Amino acid sequence: xxxxxxxxxxxxxxxxxxxERGLSYQDVSDSVSxxxxxxxxxxxxxxxxxxxxxxxxxxxxxxxxxxxxKAQ
Numbered sequence: 013x014x015x016x017x018x019x020x021x022x023x024x025x026x027x028x029x030x031x032e033r034g035l036s037y038q039d040v041s042d043s044v045s046x047x048x049x050x051x052x053x054x055x056x057x058x059x060x061x062x063x064x065x066x067x068x069x070x071x072x073x074x075x076x077x078x079x080x081x082k083a084q
Contacts, residue, residue, distance in 0.1 A: 020058040029074075037052040044072045047069060
């Protein structure tokens with residue numbers, strides 16, 4: 013899996029959670045200090061973003077990132 017594919021998968025999961033909860037990027041940004049709506053957009057669009065921003069967003073959405081060994 014390429015880096016872009018991994019970021020796309022993360023973005024899709026975040027977008028799905030936002031949809032489940034009926035939240036906009038601005039709703040989350042307003043409730044989380046230091047996380048802008050544009051940074052959330054960068055995450056969902058698989059653009060460059062910081063790990064700190066990703067961790068903050070995942071925490072706000074009650075999501076966690078899991079690491080698994082690659083299938084051979």
